[in-house]
Amino acid sequence: xKMPELGYLCGNGMELVTCRQSTISYxxxxxxxxxxxxxxxxxxxxxxxxxGTRTYQKGEAFVLGxxxxxxxxxxxxxxxxxxxxxxxxVTQTDLELLExxxxxxxxxxxxxxxxENWILKTLHSLLLFCQxxxxxxxxxIDSLREQLELYPEIPCCIEDMAAxxxxxKYNLIRSFKKEVGLTPHQFQIQNRxxxxxxxxxxxxxxxxxxxATGFFDQSHFIRCFEKIVGLTPTEYKRAYGTVSSMPAx
Numbered sequence: 001x002k003m004p005e006l007g008y009l010c011g012n013g014m015e016l017v018t019c020r021q022s023t024i025s026y027x028x029x030x031x032x033x034x035x036x037x038x039x040x041x042x043x044x045x046x047x048x049x050x051x052g053t054r055t056y057q058k059g060e061a062f063v064l065g066x067x068x069x070x071x072x073x074x075x076x077x078x079x080x081x082x083x084x085x086x087x088x089x090v091t092q093t094d095l096e097l098l099e100x101x102x103x104x105x106x107x108x109x110x111x112x113x114x115x116e117n118w119i120l121k122t123l124h125s126l127l128l129f130c131q132x133x134x135x136x137x138x139x140x141i142d143s144l145r146e147q148l149e150l151y152p153e154i155p156c157c158i159e160d161m162a163a164x165x166x167x168x169k170y171n172l173i174r175s176f177k178k179e180v181g182l183t184p185h186q187f188q189i190q191n192r193x194x195x196x197x198x199x200x201x202x203x204x205x206x207x208x209x210x211x212a213t214g215f216f217d218q219s220h221f222i223r224c225f226e227k228i229v230g231l232t233p234t235e236y237k238r239a240y241g242t243v244s245s246m247p248a249x
Contacts, residue, residue, distance in 0.1 A: 006236070008201075009109045012101065013086035016109045020079045024230030026072040029190055030181050032149050034084040035130045036064040039119055043078030047071075050181075061122050065133045069181025081110075081119075090130050098127055140166040141179050148184065152191035153214030158184075193228045196221070197236065206233045 007018040015034070020041075028048075038047075044057040048071045049064075056062055064070060066087045083102070090098065103120060110116045144164040147156070161184050162169040165176065176184050192213045199209045207218055210233075215221030226232050 006231075011108075012105060013089040014102065014105050015084040016105070017082045017084070018080075019082075021077060022080065022230075023074050023077050024072075025074045026230065027227060028069055028071045028182065028186075029228060030067045030069045031064065031084060032191070032194075033066055033087050035066065035087060035090050035133075036068075037083040037085070037126050037130075038062045038064070039081040039083070039122075041079035041081055041115060043076055045078050045080065046073035046075065048073065059118065061119075061126060063126055063129050065130070066136065067180055081115075085130070090127070091135065095124075095128060095131060098131075099124055102127065139179055141176050144176070144184065145180060145187070148188045149191055152188050152195060153212065155214065156188070189224055190228060193225050196225060196233065197229065200233055200237045206237070209233065 005018075005020040007016075007020075009016045038056070039061045040056045040058050042058050044055055046053055046055050047062055049068060053073075054062075083106075085102065089101075093101070102123060106116060106119060106123075110119070143166075144161055147154075147164055156164075158169045158172065161176075162172045165172055167175060173183050176182075176187070180187055182190065192215065196209050196213045196215075199212055200206070204212070206222075210216075210218045210221035213221070215224070222232055225236070229236055
């Protein structure tokens with residue numbers, strides 16, 4: 001089976017990920033502190049959110065707000081471009097300036113003129129939609145959420161989590177899932193894997209990355225990583241950087 005081609009570029013509060021020739025389905029997860037714009041370049045996907053299931057086909061785009069729980073079902077081979085933009089950049093920047101910044105970033109990342117023009121045509125309305133989404137209000141779980149985002153590798157028992165969230169351990173899971181869309185454990189594992197992805201793009205070995213992200217059992221690390229990313233750590237490390245931008249066909 002042909003391995004999906006992954007590409008990654010980041011800078012100025014933005015991150016672009018391209019995935020080509022993919023049949024990977026992604027289980028329930030979210031993206032922290034970013035707005036995500038997804039562009040279907042080929043094929044189709046099923047996007048599942050709390051609003052239901054919708055099919056997005058070639059030439060269509062979707063928007064996800066920060067922490068929005070979602071999953072992706074692949075029924076066939078697809079090509080997806082995901083643009084993640086820091087939520088502060090979206091909420092604190094004038095729309096016209098934001099559109100200019102994103103356009104410049106995409107010009108650096110995407111060389112295929114037709115694809116680029118198609119994306120740019122939809123960019124204004126997508127960014128406007130992002131800015132119109134309601135801002136999440138502060139809650140008691142913010143301290144715990146921040147801890148699990150920044151330091152997911154640190155072991156944290158249910159009692160410690162409840163103390164950070166200023167609630168009982170019996171109420172913690174329900175209230176956390178209501179706000180974040182995932183249980184505290186799911187959220188912690190997800191953020192460990194996200195941190196591992198960044199470390200795998202360095203010279204660190206898979207074993208070193210596993211330990212650095214709180215996985216003391218390497219086989220458990222590999223299983224968790226593959227479940228969330230769709231590739232094993234070794235496959236991800238090998239595939240990363242093979243597509244730095246969308247090539248012309």
